[in-house]
Amino acid sequence: MKTPVIICVDDERTLLNSLQTELKSALWGEYLIETAESGEDALELVEELLEEGADLPLVISDQLMPGMKGDELLRKIHLIAPKTMKILLTGQANLDAVGNIINHANLYRYITKPWEPTNLLMTVKKAIQSYFQEQAQVKFYADLEIKVAERTQQLQDKNEFLSMAVHDLKNPLSAIQGFSEMIKCHFDEIPKEMVIDFAEQIFTSSRHLFDVIKNILDINAIEAGKMNPSLDVLDIRQTLQWLIKHYNERAKAKNITLQFQYPEEAYFVRVDETLLRQVLDNLLSNAIKYSPSGKPIYIRFNQDDQFRGCEIQDEGPGLNDEDQKRLFNQFTRLTPQPTGNEHSSGLGLFMVKKWVEAMHGEVQCESILGQGSTFRVKFPAA
Numbered sequence: 001m002k003t004p005v006i007i008c009v010d011d012e013r014t015l016l017n018s019l020q021t022e023l024k025s026a027l028w029g030e031y032l033i034e035t036a037e038s039g040e041d042a043l044e045l046v047e048e049l050l051e052e053g054a055d056l057p058l059v060i061s062d063q064l065m066p067g068m069k070g071d072e073l074l075r076k077i078h079l080i081a082p083k084t085m086k087i088l089l090t091g092q093a094n095l096d097a098v099g100n101i102i103n104h105a106n107l108y109r110y111i112t113k114p115w116e117p118t119n120l121l122m123t124v125k126k127a128i129q130s131y132f133q134e135q136a137q138v139k140f141y142a143d144l145e146i147k148v149a150e151r152t153q154q155l156q157d158k159n160e161f162l163s164m165a166v167h168d169l170k171n172p173l174s175a176i177q178g179f180s181e182m183i184k185c186h187f188d189e190i191p192k193e194m195v196i197d198f199a200e201q202i203f204t205s206s207r208h209l210f211d212v213i214k215n216i217l218d219i220n221a222i223e224a225g226k227m228n229p230s231l232d233v234l235d236i237r238q239t240l241q242w243l244i245k246h247y248n249e250r251a252k253a254k255n256i257t258l259q260f261q262y263p264e265e266a267y268f269v270r271v272d273e274t275l276l277r278q279v280l281d282n283l284l285s286n287a288i289k290y291s292p293s294g295k296p297i298y299i300r301f302n303q304d305d306q307f308r309g310c311e312i313q314d315e316g317p318g319l320n321d322e323d324q325k326r327l328f329n330q331f332t333r334l335t336p337q338p339t340g341n342e343h344s345s346g347l348g349l350f351m352v353k354k355w356v357e358a359m360h361g362e363v364q365c366e367s368i369l370g371q372g373s374t375f376r377v378k379f380p381a382a
């Protein structure tokens, strides 16, 4: 931080020198003591210092000077540096000038010449103290305002989250109710295949319900800072292999092939097993969810000195610049839509980022609109 500057203004060089010496001896090292021999020079100096971003706690000015008088100078300084404390030195009590500055420049004190050094120093120190107290108060309120704004935003997000969650719960629930009621009331009339189809719909809806509830619990844990990842050494190949097996059927149903070659060398990383699975699950399920039928998905591994990870590349719709900026935010259902009527709550990638960061890893997306997206994730190598 720059050293704060105190400015002394007087047209009599000897008085100015003695003022500067007195202040320097008392405030040595903590403040720079600058001088000016006229109101005009002082104003210029103040403007320069403010432009440089200097802290200007105090200006002490003589009243009677040729050209710009002390009261005029302090009024002008007040306009550009209202927080700066001002002390006026007067040859004799010049009440008009003093009243003028009290009213228009928030004068801190006036001191009659010749001044008594201890008295002057005490006043100067008090003025500086007031200045910094006021600064601290301003900062305190500004910080408070930021905190209130952040908290308000959090509450708004929470409200939005709840109403989205309720909305997301309502749809699958009413589907379950509708289909089960059809089976209950018309069991004898409807063909067996239709019953199986209804049961299938009930199953899918209950899976949606399960996903939404799991998301709500995961988000709550993230927001409450209760993730507590327990980091172990794991071979990332095995987690991916398990997931690919798990998603193979779903991919096949959309005529999507998962191109994955199990590497020979192990990819040991330091991660939390459950979180790692959730991260890769989200990325892989997104690739399948947003890819059109018939497009392949590539799963590759990569590593450098410190990190190991993988990338999941799809040839889906890709993301425009605006979508890419919002990708990892909460509740971001972006331009690409699920291609197989899958459920979308816009929370997956928000959680992915939080989980990856909790494991000291990184996640990023590279995407070209119309050509596809590649999500890369990496974790500290073990």
Ligand SMILES: Nc1ncnc2c1ncn2[C@@H]1O[C@H](COP(=O)(O)OP(=O)(O)OP(=O)(O)O)[C@@H](O)[C@H]1O
Residues within 6 Å of the ligand: 215, 282, 286, 287, 289, 290, 314, 316, 317, 318, 319, 327, 332, 333, 334, 335, 336, 337, 343, 344, 345, 346, 347, 348, 349, 350, 373
């Ligand atoms: N591989 C992808 N290709 C194209 N768009 C994608 C891809 N992955 C995500 N998106 C876009 O980003 C948005 C946010 O994805 P995110 O995973 O956070 O939520 P979601 O898939 O909509 O819901 P869920 O909470 O079930 O994961 C999606 O709605 C989609 O528009």
Ligand SMILES: [Mg+2]
Residues within 6 Å of the ligand: 282, 285, 286, 347, 348, 349
């Ligand atoms: Mg998702």
